[in-house]
């Protein structure tokens with residue numbers, strides 16, 4: 001595990017605060033110590049309170065009851081609820097991020113913490129629920145955004161609590177409540193985060209169970225949620241299997257599915273900038289992000305120069321035999337069709353561990369490995385989620401785009417280009433047709449981290465909603481008033 005100085009300072013400062021107790025937090029921020037005092041007095045939270053459930057039926061019933069209460073409340077109460085989620089996500093990011101790291105054992109601690117903090121700062125809220133109006137001779141029609149009711153959410157192991165946090169903010173802002181079936185390997189931090197969110201919300205607005213979580217999630221509990229008559233909408237974030245299951249559920253489903261984001265680098269690119277961006281994006285949380293740079297296609301004329309730029313940026317180059325050794329350790333065959341998938345031993349692990357598997361010793365602060373491979377290499381075709389990036393030579397921009405399109409597998413998720421040629425950017429954007437298309441930045445710039453826009457950890461490519469917001473989780477309702485409230489003329493005077 002790599003720990004930086006800023007992280008150590010942050011952990012030490014939190015511990016000091018907690019030891020001192022009663023430290024006055026900055027305005028608007030409740031200290032973790034204060035929150036935990038409340039939490040510890042309720043540490044024996046049983047099933048049925050603060051969102052903790054062992055049975056899908058009971059969870060849906062509680063979420064339904066919470067929805068009925070929320071729908072009688074002013075918009076201000078939704079704002080209060082999501083403000084608590086955001087606040088806890090920021091003020092307890094170190095503790096919750098550490099919990100997530102210890103439980104899932106994938107990714108990097110500083111990024112687990114950063115993801116929670118950033119969600120607290122950049123997740124979109126009730127301001128997204130803008131009303132549209134049409135007025136004219138025949139009166140006034142107003143279109144408002146109404147909640148669905150109870151939403152069933154399935155979340156991945158790669159960002160267990162962050163996905164729940166982002167989903168909860170958007171769904172509650174839209175007036176809904178939710179029942180979450182988390183990935184079994186991230187269930188403890190999911191339940192703990194949900195408990196803390198619900199406690200704070202209940203203490204403030206008196207409604208419990210806006211967010212319900214299944215404490216021992218299984219495929220059976222997922223399917224019970226999918227099939228429950230009181231679940232109005234499903235939102236799944238994960239790989240191909242859960243996407244298929246959601247689409248077969250007979251309910252409307254929002255599917256945030258898998259990706260395998262390609263990067264194309266052409267001869268006009270600023271190669272050092274491209275290298276820094278690829279390092280930043282591909283190494284983030286050890287390449288667990290679904291939007292992360294997974295394979296790079298570089299035009300022949302700058303291929304060697306691009307690899308040299310990666311060296312300068314601080315990535316570690318592997319030779320062919322080292323890549324072969326790493327590949328043996330990184331993939332195994334799964335399923336009836338015996339397709340390749342990343343091994344548990346290396347998925348989301350540090351570059352150091354991957355280097356050891358490749359037979360190389362590297363400095364502990366190195367974050368990313370890379371090397372040249374053929375286009376048919378498993379590191380190119382499989383969504384590998386580990387900090388090794390394969391670089392493939394291509395003849396020219398057209399060949400690069402063609403390969404990028406092929407190895408993105410039609411997910412239409414995320415693609416990236418480094419270029420100063422607007423024609424090439426346009427050509428690739430049109431060909432890829434991905435939900436996120438990033439030009440001259442690291443992948444996360446497409447989610448508002450270093451680029452413009454807002455953040456969500458559920459990017460719905462297959463079903464087309466894009467980066468999800470509160471509006472994603474609402475139904476349009478139209479209210480029409482005939483002949484009145486059109487104030488710019490009087491059609492009855494003729």
Ligand code: NAD
Nearest residue numbers: 156157182183222238239242245256257258259290458459
């Ligand atoms: P996963 O597909 O193994 O699991 C995701 C969730 O689906 C888990 O909760 C799992 O228990 C559940 N699940 C799996 N099969 C199911 C089925 N048949 N019925 C019901 N539930 C089922 O994925 P993971 O390893 O947890 O996460 C990584 C994957 O998620 C990658 O493919 C990544 O690209 C994708 N992802 C996508 C986004 C996005 O916004 N599009 C965000 C994060 C992760």
